[in-house]
Amino acid sequence: MTLLMKKLNQILFFIGCFFFIVQDAAAKVDPPNYEFSLTELETFAPGASFESLKTKYGKAFPVKSSDGSKVYKFYVAQIRYKFPVYVQIVNDKVIDFYATLPTYFLHDVFHQSLINKLGKQDFYQLVEKNAIYIWNNKNGVKHIYSGTCTITCFPLYYSQIKVGQSGKTDSLRPLVETISKIEAAQKQ
Numbered sequence: 001m002t003l004l005m006k007k008l009n010q011i012l013f014f015i016g017c018f019f020f021i022v023q024d025a026a027a028k029v030d031p032p033n034y035e036f037s038l039t040e041l042e043t044f045a046p047g048a049s050f051e052s053l054k055t056k057y058g059k060a061f062p063v064k065s066s067d068g069s070k071v072y073k074f075y076v077a078q079i080r081y082k083f084p085v086y087v088q089i090v091n092d093k094v095i096d097f098y099a100t101l102p103t104y105f106l107h108d109v110f111h112q113s114l115i116n117k118l119g120k121q122d123f124y125q126l127v128e129k130n131a132i133y134i135w136n137n138k139n140g141v142k143h144i145y146s147g148t149c150t151i152t153c154f155p156l157y158y159s160q161i162k163v164g165q166s167g168k169t170d171s172l173r174p175l176v177e178t179i180s181k182i183e184a185a186q187k188q
Helices: 002-026 050-057 107-118 175-187
Strands: 061-066 069-077 082-090 093-100 123-127 130-138 141-149 153-162
Touching (some): 050 069, 050 093, 082 175, 093 175, 107 141, 153 175
Antiparallel strands (some): 082 093
C-alpha cells in the first residue's frame, strides 16, 4: 500500500507541475508602460493651443510667469499612472514641455518607441549612469529624453522644444534647463 501511495503522490506531483508550467506559460505580463503611447504626449507638442490642453486635461496649475512666458503644470492620468507635464506658454501656444515620467516605466520600451517614431538619436551621452538622448530638429522640434539605471533602467524625463528658424531653440530658456537648475540647487 505504501508503494501505491508513493506512486500516487508522484503522479499528483507531476500533474501539479504540468498545470503550473502551462498556467505560467500562458500568462501574459505587460510592462507598466505597455499601454502608454507617445501620442498622449503629442497633445503637448510645441504649437499646441493652451485652451485645447485645458479642455483635455482640466485645471492648469500656474508655476511661473516671466518674460512674456507662463509655465503651467498639468497631470496626465490613465489607468496605471499619473505624472506631471510642465508646459511653457507664449501667446496661448506651447513653446516646450517637460514630462517627468513614472519610474516604473521601462526604459527599453520608452526609448524604443522614440526610436520607432523619430529614428536614431543625433546625440547620446552617459553621465554617472544617467543617459541623455537628443534628436535635433525633427520637424521643427528638438526632443530630449533621459533615462537612468539602478537595479532596472527607467526613464527620468522627456521634453520637446520648439526650434527657431536658425535651427536653434527660441530665446526663451527651455524648461529642461530651468528644471535641471532647480533640481541641482535642491540637491545642495
